[in-house]
Amino acid sequence: MSRFQANSPHGGRPRDAHASAASIGLWVFMGVATALFSLFIVAYVMRMSGEDAITIALPWQLWLSTALLVAGSVALQWAVGASRGRGPTRALRLLVAGGLCAVGFLCVQLWAWQSLLGAQVMPAGNPAGSFFYLLTAMHGLHLTGGLAAWTWTAHDAWPEPGKAAWRIALCARYWHFMLAVWLVLFGLLGWVTPEVARFICGTS
Numbered sequence: 001m002s003r004f005q006a007n008s009p010h011g012g013r014p015r016d017a018h019a020s021a022a023s024i025g026l027w028v029f030m031g032v033a034t035a036l037f038s039l040f041i042v043a044y045v046m047r048m049s050g051e052d053a054i055t056i057a058l059p060w061q062l063w064l065s066t067a068l069l070v071a072g073s074v075a076l077q078w079a080v081g082a083s084r085g086r087g088p089t090r091a092l093r094l095l096v097a098g099g100l101c102a103v104g105f106l107c108v109q110l111w112a113w114q115s116l117l118g119a120q121v122m123p124a125g126n127p128a129g130s131f132f133y134l135l136t137a138m139h140g141l142h143l144t145g146g147l148a149a150w151t152w153t154a155h156d157a158w159p160e161p162g163k164a165a166w167r168i169a170l171c172a173r174y175w176h177f178m179l180a181v182w183l184v185l186f187g188l189l190g191w192v193t194p195e196v197a198r199f200i201c202g203t204s
Helices: 003-007 014-048 061-086 088-118 127-157 161-191 194-201
Strands: none
């Protein structure tokens, strides 16, 4: 019996303990990120309730980027199932597809920025424009961090996806979280007009 098993009341393997610790760490990180984005959302609503706030027309590219993030989340969820015995080759393909969709999402978001800048919507001078760049940049940075973890997971899963199934599951969970955050931000930027913000803040 290993030292780990001797000290554990339920037995188990070191990998199981590492996976459990990583899972808890990810939940904590997502909780902190949720609090951070919540503060930005509150600040956006309060700022949009001001008399000088005006709405901006969101670029159509955001619909494409949203579709890519949805596709990436679905691909990674399928990769989780495939890595648990339904086909190692399929798991690797789905894992790679999920990451490539995230890269595509970031590229399309930059395209959306370029579109807004071309329409003279600058990061300063308009509360809606300023928060658009801020919120999308914050989300992009968090997704970029997820891609770093995805790269590590893909490297670890390449020889045998089954051994990295728990890492793939954590990547999928984080992608689902990033998708949920983005859907909230997309809805916020698209539908919380100054009139709606003033109603929420009770200043209408």
